[in-house]
Amino acid sequence: MNTEMISKAANGTLTGAISFPQVVGQLLAAGVEYYHVDFIGLRKTFYSGDGGMVLTAIPYEGLPAVAPEFDPIALKANILDSQQNNQQYREFTRRAMAAGVQGYFAFLRGKRVTNWGRDGDQHTEWFPGASSPQS
Numbered sequence: 433m434n435t436e437m438i439s440k441a442a443n444g445t446l447t448g449a450i451s452f453p454q455v456v457g458q459l460l461a462a463g464v465e466y467y468h469v470d471f472i473g474l475r476k477t478f479y480s481g482d483g484g485m486v487l488t489a490i491p492y493e494g495l496p497a498v499a500p501e502f503d504p505i506a507l508k509a510n511i512l513d514s515q516q517n518n519q520q521y522r523e524f525t526r527r528a529m530a531a532g533v534q535g536y537f538a539f540l541r542g543k544r545v546t547n548w549g550r551d552g553d554q555h556t557e558w559f560p561g562a563s564s565p566q567s
Contacts, residue, residue, distance in 0.1 A: 433484040437462035442476060442488040448520040456540055456559070466539045471498055471529050492522055495529055502532035502549025511557050 441458040444450035450458070459467065459478065464486075467478040474490040510527040513519045528536075528547070536547040543562035548554045 433463035433478065433480045433486060434461075435486050438464060438478050438486045439488060442478075445521050446490065446492075448522070451518065452514065453560075456538075460540050465541055466537055468535065468537050470535045471495075471525065472534055490525065492525060495526055498529045498534045498550060499532040500550055502551065502553035502555075504531075504553070504555045506531035507533060507547060507555055508557075515560055 437458060441450070441455050441462065444458075445452075445455050462478075463480045463484070464478045465481045467476055469476050469490070471490075474492070474495075476488050476490060478486045478488070507528060510519075510524060510531060513527075514524050532549040532553075533547045534550050536545050538545045543559040544556050545559075546554055546556045
């Protein structure tokens with residue numbers, strides 16, 4: 433994996449300099465297969481298919497605690513706002529935590545993100561244009 437490319441993409445997300453589709457393209461080019469976002473630990477871990485791993489921080493201050501109850505309706509509204517209105521990642525993070533999301537896995541090759549709450553509740557969102565095998 434290309435650590436420099438991963439760090440650049442991660443930072444571009446945090447600053448709002450690049451969109452989610454751009455991040456996905458850059459991470460795939462850097463050798464990332466999937467990544468894990470941990471809102472409790474405020475970090476992201478990027479994984480390659482051969483076992484490589486790169487860790488980056490989420491250095492935002494003033495974020496809320498992760499809400500104890502998972503609110504899939506608020507999460508879906510947050511996701512749509514990001515997709516349709518180019519919401520910045522800091523605001524996405526704040527709203528996700530307020531909706532009870534403790535973290536998520538973004539599966540780049542699988543074209544989906546699975547979010548989960550503190551009790552194990554989950555919501556899987558397919559990348560725009562992708563669809564589940566059940567569709």
